[in-house]
Amino acid sequence: MAVGFRATSTGYRAELDAHERRLLSMLCGDVIQLFEGRAEDVMTDSEQDAAEADQAETTGPEDDAAAEDPLFAHFRAELAGLGEDESLEAPEDPVLARLLPDASEDTGEAGQFRRLSEASLREAKIADLRAARMWLESSPIRVREEQAPILGRALNDLRLTLSVRLGIEEESDAEAVHQKAMSSKAKDTESFMAEIYTFITWLQETLFSAMLAHLPDDDGGDT
């Protein structure tokens, strides 16, 4: 039986069964794979754009050596991604679109912002998920105070991923998933997913309740 997160003198700890840890770790791995797949797609598109730009250009004789040098080709691919008017489209996969959301309601702005920032956001999320996998290797799970937000973000990304797969778009959908997880005895894929979602929700709630209790008190003044 799992025991949720509680504060310790140095951070937080929880106890999870081996199969629970394995499941969460596997999910982290799945989301990492999604991000890596997206990175490859973006890279391929950007290289194609660069190749097209090369073909369109008429190169002078002094550019020939550079044109054949793979290092220059790489730089050109990078620069093609940094052009001011360049933009990157949102991922088609709804899970990736949720995990890497648009930063503006204006499509053009969102595309430019994405071109410049999506790669680092992906890397940051992959790093969170990798760290979470490491902590999930043994029970009790122990994280230091400064590590807790990293684990919290990774758990949140797992919940966001499952929420898209479960079709949670409104508060009522979330409630229906909760009910399904509580009542269902039939082990179809969706009710299993609903159970995992509810489990991670509980785990994250215990972590952040403990973390909130640990934030310094304030006098109500705002900064």
Next chain:
Amino acid sequence: MSSVQGSTLTSEETDLSTTSLPQRPYQVVVWNDPVNLMSYVSWVFRSYFGHSEARAHELMLQVHHEGRAVVAGGAREKAEKDVTAMHQYGLQATLEESE
């Protein structure tokens, strides 16, 4: 926002940010979604932006009831950084020019 376990509203607080702030050309908007937990959102607002408990709770309720809330503002570069940070936390955030 999901309300598995809502924290209690401790005190009403007057919002001074609309009257006392200097010209702030960009603002960071956080949008409602049914997945992110209230405790989580509250923690992010407090720890990342340094909002007080009451202010964080107020903003969270505004997101929940009105669908969106302006949680920070400032120069474009800072606002962009904040939006990316919110995305790293899994919150739906956008950048917009101040009215």
